[in-house]
Amino acid sequence: MFGTKLLLITLLSMYSLRVFPADKLTLITYSEVPFATQEGNNKKGLVIEFINALFKQTDLEYDIVFLPLKRGMSMAESDLNTCVLPIERNQHREVHYTWIGPVMISRYGLFSVDQSQPQLASLSDAKLASIGSFLGSGIGEYLTHFGYQVDLTNNDNLNVKKLQRGRIDFWAADLVSAKAIMADNDADFGEPKIIFFTSIRAMACHIDLQVETQNKLNHALLHLYKSGYMAELHQKYGLAL
Secondary structure, three states, rough: HHHHHHHHHHHHHHHHHHHHHHHHHOEEEEOEEEEEEEEOOOOOOOHHHHHHHHHOOOOOOOOEEOOOOHHHHHHHHHOEEEEEEEEOOOOOOHEEEEEEEEEEEEEEEEEOOOOOOOOOOHHHHHHHOOEEEOOOOHHHHHHOOOOOEEEEEOOOHHHHHHHHHOOOEEOOOOHHHHHHHHHHOOOOOOOOEEEEEEEEEEEEEEEEOOOHHHHHHHHHHHHHHHHHHHHHHHHHHHOOO
């Protein structure tokens, strides 16, 4: 009888742990200058500032972890209390996550190593060209979906070297991030040959994130927008709302 009661208590405890998980969140981001960088234990960038300001408005605990974007997206989809940011929202991704956002708005262009090359009249002018992007990038998925030849790397920094070596014809990148990456790699590809896409980027969390936690984060984000903090943060990093 005692053994049966002990087993029942153990099972109920395990069930409770699943239904009422701890509030501490794992927030996964990835290296993308100037939005998120890590040197040793020093994390900085727009995303880091945003996270710290957001959670300051709540009583939630969190850890910030740097991982490749594709892996972060997979973990946010499979692991409770896990989020990844910033990622582009699109129809395919929408149903797989709970969304907190917008965090930022990005504009994307195609960069070429040949600055004498004329501007592209339309995106379709690059239909037969090879275009560099990185794993997990929404813009890479967008171009692939429409039949463009996309060459994916583990991170966007590698696309600078591939473009310089003639391994790709164009590099598809966020305009602000592209300038910072070029500066870090002592490269200058000039202005993009075409600006072709604008996207909303947000924080994607596990689909079963507790409603109470969602509400806290959404209320905190609304406060950051109403107070003017988000406008100031975006301006600081050269973004426009």
